[in-house]
Amino acid sequence: MTAMTSLLRGLFYFFFGPLLRLAEQIINLPRNLPRGIRWVRNHPGRTLWYVANHFIALGVTVIFVYPLVWLLSASLKPPFEIYREPLRLIPSAVQTDVYDEILRAGDFPTYLNNSVLYSTGASLLTLLLAVLAAYGLSRYRFSGKRTLMILILAMQMIPGLVTVIPMYILMNQLGLYNTQHGIILLYSTLQIPWTIWVMKGYFDTIPVELDEAALIDGASRLRALRQIILPLVAPGIAASFLIIFMARWNEFALANALLSNPQLHPLPVGTFRLLGPDEADFRLTAAASLVNIVPILAVFAVLQRFLVSGLASGAVKG
Amino acid sequence: MTTQSVPKTSPQVRPSVAKPARLARFLAGPWPWMLPALFMLMLFRLYPILSQFYYAMTDMRVQNLQEFNFVGLDNYRFLLEDQFFIDTLLFTFFFTFAGVLLQWVIGFGLALLMDQPLQGRTFFRLGIMASWVISSLIVGYTWRLMLHEGNAGVLSAWLMELGYEDPVRWLSAPDNAQYSVIAVNVWRSTAYTMVFMLAGLQTIPRDLLEAATVDGANLWQRLVKIKIPYMRQLIAINVVFITIATFNVYEQILVLTRGGPGRATETVSLKMYETAFGSLSSGSLGLIGRGAAMGNIMFLFTLVFALAYLWLTLYRKGDEA
Secondary structure: OHHHHHHHHHHHHHHHHHHHHHHHHHHOOOOOOOHHHHHHHHOHHHHHHHHHHHHHHHHHHHHHHHHHHHHHHHHHOOHHHHHHOOOOOOOOOOOOHHHHHHHHHOOHHHHHHHHHHHHHHHHHHHHHHHHHHHHHHHHOOOOOHHHHHHHHHHHHHOOHHHHHHHHHHHHHHHOOOOOHHHHHHHHHHHOHHHHHHHHHHHHHOOOHHHHHHHHHOOOOHHHHHHHHHHHHOHHHHHHHHHHHHHHHHHOOHHHHHHOOOHHHOOHHHHHHHHHOOOOOOHHHHHHHHHHHHHHHHHHHHHHHHHHHHHHHHHHHHO | OOOOOOOOOOOOOOHHHHHHHHHHHHHHOOHHHHHHHHHHHHHHHHHHHHHHHHHOOEOOEOOEOOOOOEOOOHHHHHHHHOHHHHHHHHHHHHHHHHHHHHHHHHHHHHHHHHHOOOOOHHHHHHHHHHHHHOOHHHHHHHHHHHOOOOOOOHHHHHHHHOOOOOOOOOOOOHHHHHHHHHHHHHHHHHHHHHHHHHHHHOOOOHHHHHHHHHOOOOHHHHHHHHHHHHOHHHHHHHHHHHHHHHHOOOHHHHHHOOOOOOOOOOOHHHHHHHHHOOOHHHOOOOEHHHHHHHHHHHHHHHHHHHHHHHHHHHHHHHHHO
16 A cells, blocks of 8 residues: 555656646745655656656556456356456455355365475474584584585475476385375475575574583583574574475475375365366366465465565575 | 594504594584485485486386386487477477576566665565465466456457457467467566565665766666676576576466477476376376486486586685685
């Protein structure tokens, strides 16, 4: 909403700035006009640029948001309206029967449970392993450290999809095919390298003296990490958690290959099995998609403020 | 930075006494911290990468993983002699090249826009990022509905409003389908480049830009002479990232066109998945060995870019030192 009001304010200054200036000359307005108006009067070119930027930003945002809003609208419309008035965003009547169908009758609650379990489990396990490793890499000096860091980084560059076939064979050999703990273990390894790098970056910003003080006071290293260092790097943990959670929540290709039991499917696989790769019912597709994206958008909305700093430190240090 | 120093064992001391000392030193060192993560990485990431080279030289089938024969390089030979696979490979390169170009140009443009004084910047940024937060599978489903070629398709409806007569065959005509999957992927991935580049733009010292403005540099000059050179490294890294990601796109195309019409939009990832696991309707033979060969081709392509990335980071480290 602030965007809208500011945009309107900018527009107002742009169009009425010259008029105000004229009015000022005619009726001799006081010298201390609001600062914004004076600025606009003195910088017409920059004002135009400023206003135009808002228009472009708004237009682009609409391109990115419109499909999602339309998706919501399509899932709630009465069936006939989808074909008669595809452009209508506000449904003439709200029908939630597809949601009932999905959330009550089908396996979707199971899928939802599985997705929460896999994403949370994998994120926490990734964080546990990566935080320990990052702490070791940050606090000790040893030969071959740089090479090890580079090898870890190289591993992150290879997407899981590239090795889906050997992973399938490995999971079969280990007896982890079609198991929940199997998919959590595999999922937890996908983001470890990236998380190690990000968390090492955060640990490096914490002075070693803090650890040393705790050690002198008789704490073990593990306790020093848990009670003194971790609270200080909480923003990094939150950012990492968000990125890992998003990646796991949205993962499809590996889960589709490694879980054949419908009771174990996470949401994306369940959605794919329900809708198939070919034409499916319009409203069902829209509703199933929304069930997939609403939870992750909510998590994103809550944690995104940590993301900018987290991504930036990871990327810029990269 | 070990805290306890271990006295050097003299040669008279029996090895059984020396051992615990060495163990203690090991336990006080960095390795216990890293071993769990490294073990998991080796088992679940490194071993699959290496073993795939072996599986690619067998005729393994998904129906029976125990019995298979060693066939040497036959799988690769088959693929390279298969005109369909060459077409798929070429389309994948086209898809990657066009996708990366568009993602970067649009993403960098948006980052520049978001770097300007904007009221409600967070609102715009989050709106654009929504497309990147949701899964590619759902992006595929969303756009399959948007690009519907019947009455319900929104994009067609918009064009009709604008006076366009014939419904556009977004996904059923080969050329259009190729452009459509590229466009959808750009829609999905551009936000990443925007965020990445915005983080970079915000590291440029403001003094530098202000000094240039005082010296009379205009917008374009500040972009080409200051911003882009300053972020050269970050831009290169970003391009490497999005190239790898785009080359490995799978879900969106699976849902949008499933590689069709014909094979017009089939990428290597789709073909690999289909060859190895397939769906019952496609009558797949479950050729894991041949799929692994495709996986290796993807791996090698990715590796080239991964090495480029490593080179870039190392070069940067050297630069700073």
